[in-house]
Amino acid sequence: MTGVGSAIERARRGRRALDEEHLAALAALADRVRELTEAVVLTDVEIDELAAVGEQVEALTGRLAAVRRDAPPVARYGGHGPLRHVTNPVTGLGNPLAPPLTIEFTETGARAGFTLNHVYEGPPTFVHGGITAMILDQVLGMAAASKAVPGVTASLELRYRRPTPIGVPLTVEAEVTGSSGRRSHAAGRILDPEGLVTVEAKALFIAPQR
Numbered sequence: 001m002t003g004v005g006s007a008i009e010r011a012r013r014g015r016r017a018l019d020e021e022h023l024a025a026l027a028a029l030a031d032r033v034r035e036l037t038e039a040v041v042l043t044d045v046e047i048d049e050l051a052a053v054g055e056q057v058e059a060l061t062g063r064l065a066a067v068r069r070d071a072p073p074v075a076r077y078g079g080h081g082p083l084r085h086v087t088n089p090v091t092g093l094g095n096p097l098a099p100p101l102t103i104e105f106t107e108t109g110a111r112a113g114f115t116l117n118h119v120y121e122g123p124p125t126f127v128h129g130g131i132t133a134m135i136l137d138q139v140l141g142m143a144a145a146s147k148a149v150p151g152v153t154a155s156l157e158l159r160y161r162r163p164t165p166i167g168v169p170l171t172v173e174a175e176v177t178g179s180s181g182r183r184s185h186a187a188g189r190i191l192d193p194e195g196l197v198t199v200e201a202k203a204l205f206i207a208p209q210r
């Protein structure tokens, strides 16, 4: 086997799957670490307390790292179905960096409701443009994978129409706009609570050659 497609497939099959109980425990831990990350970003405690908490966090990191995988795990949601990446930085329940988004599939593509806190801030009070780009890449890619051909991002074009606010309910939606052979095209957007578009995206996904 050669090519990017087979490499992705091989890597996924080579990873040890978590059972549901283990995935739930990992997701709960990731949630606590998300709270910790927000607390770090917003804390106003004294310097001594920062140092003391830092020591405790270092000790906790040591406990987790005591038994370590070579690569992140996969899981079968609901205990069956295809293997899924559970530490994806957008949707991964097991990744503290992920908001995480729960993406639902629609008739034409995919959508998700989400709120981003100050951990994702770029310009004061607004979401970093790289974060909205990452979210759109993922949701457009999942729309393409579910309605056309699964592939990697070959191009992603963005138009930032207005700032995306922190701390309010946002919506991301995407639809497939065409496909041929190994290529899928998708378009999407992020909407603020008033339904105004903050970022628009168009993307091309190409199924890697096997």
Ligand SMILES: CCCCCCCCCCCCCC(=O)SCCNC(=O)CCNC(=O)[C@H](O)C(C)(C)COP(=O)(O)OP(=O)(O)OC[C@H]1O[C@@H](n2cnc3c(N)ncnc32)[C@H](O)[C@@H]1OP(=O)(O)O
Binding pocket: 004, 005, 008, 137, 138, 139, 140, 141, 142, 145, 150, 151, 152, 153, 154, 155, 204, 206, 207, 208, 209
């Ligand atoms: C299995 C896949 C994973 C499934 C994921 C589930 C969804 C999850 C959602 C995940 C979301 C997040 C996802 C991520 O984060 S994916 C991570 C970010 N993306 C990458 O790392 C991709 C890196 N690039 C590549 O691997 C290769 O360049 C690809 C595979 C894209 C093409 O290299 P390959 O050697 O295979 O193709 P080819 O050179 O024979 O070209 C084939 C055709 O395509 C045309 N072309 C090529 N590039 C472009 C371009 N930029 N614009 C316009 N057209 C382009 C080209 O002209 C040709 O046309 P034609 O001559 O046939 O007419």
